[in-house]
Amino acid sequence: MHGNHQHAHCIEEAITTANRICDERGLRFTDLRRRVLELIWENHGSAKAYDLLENLGGDYSAKPPTVYRTLDFLQENGLVHKINSLNAYVGCSHPLKHKDCFFLICSACNEVEECCGSSVAEALRSMASEQNFRPDHTTLEIEGRCVDCLKASQ
Amino acid sequence: MHGNHQHAHCIEEAITTANRICDERGLRFTDLRRRVLELIWENHGSAKAYDLLENLGGDYSAKPPTVYRTLDFLQENGLVHKINSLNAYVGCSHPLKHKDCFFLICSACNEVEECCGSSVAEALRSMASEQNFRPDHTTLEIEGRCVDCLKASQ
DNA sequence: TCTATAATGTTATATTATTACATAACCGCA
DNA sequence: TGCGGTTATGTAATAATATAACATTATAGA
Ligand SMILES: [Zn+2]
Ligand SMILES: [Zn+2]
Ligand SMILES: [Zn+2]
Ligand SMILES: [Zn+2]
Numbered sequence: 001m002h003g004n005h006q007h008a009h010c011i012e013e014a015i016t017t018a019n020r021i022c023d024e025r026g027l028r029f030t031d032l033r034r035r036v037l038e039l040i041w042e043n044h045g046s047a048k049a050y051d052l053l054e055n056l057g058g059d060y061s062a063k064p065p066t067v068y069r070t071l072d073f074l075q076e077n078g079l080v081h082k083i084n085s086l087n088a089y090v091g092c093s094h095p096l097k098h099k100d101c102f103f104l105i106c107s108a109c110n111e112v113e114e115c116c117g118s119s120v121a122e123a124l125r126s127m128a129s130e131q132n133f134r135p136d137h138t139t140l141e142i143e144g145r146c147v148d149c150l151k152a153s154q
Numbered sequence: 155m156h157g158n159h160q161h162a163h164c165i166e167e168a169i170t171t172a173n174r175i176c177d178e179r180g181l182r183f184t185d186l187r188r189r190v191l192e193l194i195w196e197n198h199g200s201a202k203a204y205d206l207l208e209n210l211g212g213d214y215s216a217k218p219p220t221v222y223r224t225l226d227f228l229q230e231n232g233l234v235h236k237i238n239s240l241n242a243y244v245g246c247s248h249p250l251k252h253k254d255c256f257f258l259i260c261s262a263c264n265e266v267e268e269c270c271g272s273s274v275a276e277a278l279r280s281m282a283s284e285q286n287f288r289p290d291h292t293t294l295e296i297e298g299r300c301v302d303c304l305k306a307s308q
Numbered sequence: 309t310c311t312a313t314a315a316t317g318t319t320a321t322a323t324t325a326t327t328a329c330a331t332a333a334c335c336g337c338a
Numbered sequence: 339t340g341c342g343g344t345t346a347t348g349t350a351a352t353a354a355t356a357t358a359a360c361a362t363t364a365t366a367g368a
Contacts, residue, residue, distance in 0.1 A: 048354090049354095049355070049356080050355075064355085065357075068355090
C-alpha cells in the first residue's frame with residue numbers, strides 16, 4: 001500500500017465486486033451506496049462517518065442518517081467493516097471469501113490491513129470451545145506499526 | 155458469576171487490590187476513584203460512562219469530565235478496561251498479572267469475562283511476526299453466549 | 309398506471325467524549 | 339505552621355458519534 005501501487009485499481013475492483021455482489025443478491029447498488037463505498041476506498045486507511053458526510057458534496061446534501069444507513073447496508077453485506085477501536089470504517093478487502101477476519105492498524109501511517117483465518121481463528125475457536133462459550137461475533141483489532149513504517153523509522 | 159457467588163467479595167477484593175496497587179506506585183486512590191471503581195464492579199457486566207455519572211449521586215455532583223478522567227486513571231493503571239464494541243467499561247479481574255487479555259461478552263446476560271494469555275496470545279504473536287507487524291495494543295472482544303445462558307436456553 | 313416496497317430526505321435528539329479554564333486538596337519543605 | 343508547586347476535581351461549553359421518527363421519492367412488479 002505504502003509502496004507504488006495503482007490505487008485506482010483498488011477502488012475500481014471494490015466497486016466492481018460490490019456491484020456484482022448486489023446483483024447476485026438482488027440488492028440495489030445505488031449511486032449513494034457506490035459513492036460512499038468509493039469514498040471509503042479513497043485510501044487504505046479508515047474513514048470516519050462525519051468525514052464521509054462532508055465529502056458527499058454535490059448532489060448529496062447528506063445528513064447523518066443518510067451516511068449511517070448506507071454504512072449499515074454496506075456492513076450488512078460485508079462490503080465494509082467497522083473498526084470499533086477507531087469509530088471508523090474500512091472497505092472489506094475480500095467480500096467474497098469472508099471468514100474470521102481481523103485488522104492490523106498502523107498508528108504511524110493509519111493504514112488498516114484486513115487479515116483472515118489461519119491459526120488465529122483456530123486458536124480462538126479452541127479457546128471458545130474450552131470455555132464452553134459460543135461466539136457470534138469477534139472484534140479483533142491490533143494497533144501497532146506496519147512493516148513499512150518500521151523500516152522507515154530505522 | 156451467574157451462580158450463587160458472594161459478589162460483595164468481588165467488589166471488596168477489587169478495591170483492596172486497587173488500593174494496594176496505588177500505594178505501591180505512589181498514586182492516590184481517592185474517594186472518587188474508589189467510588190467509580192465500586193460502581194463499575196457492581197456486577198460482572200460492563201458499565202457505561204453516563205450511567206456511572208448518574209450513580210455518582212450524593213457528594214458527587216459529577217459531570218462528564220469527572221467520570222472520564224477517573225476512567226482514564228483507572229485504565230492507565232490497569233484497574234479497568236474499555237470494551238470498544240460496547241463503549242463501556244469493566245473492572246479488570248486480575249490487575250496484577252496482566253498480559254494479553256481478551257473478553258468474552260455474553261449477549262444474553264451481559265456478563266463480561268476477562269481471559270488471558272495462552273494459545274490465543276501465542277497465535278497472535280506468531281501471526282504478527284509473520285506479517286512483520288509490531289503490535290502495541292490488541293482489542294479482542296468476543297460476543298456470544300456464555301455457558302450458563304446456553305444451558306438455560308435448552 | 310397503480311401499488312407496495314425500498315431508498316432517501318429531514319428534523320430533532322440521544323449518546324459518547326473532550327477542551328479549556330477555575331477551584332480545591334495534597335505534599336514536601338522552609 | 340505556612341508557603342508554593344503539583345495533582346485532583348469542579349464547571350461550562352462544545353465536539354464527535356449515532357439513532358429515532360416521520361416525510362418524501364424512486365423503483366419494481368402486477
Ligand atoms: Zn472483510
Ligand atoms: Zn504504517
Ligand atoms: Zn485486565
Ligand atoms: Zn450469559
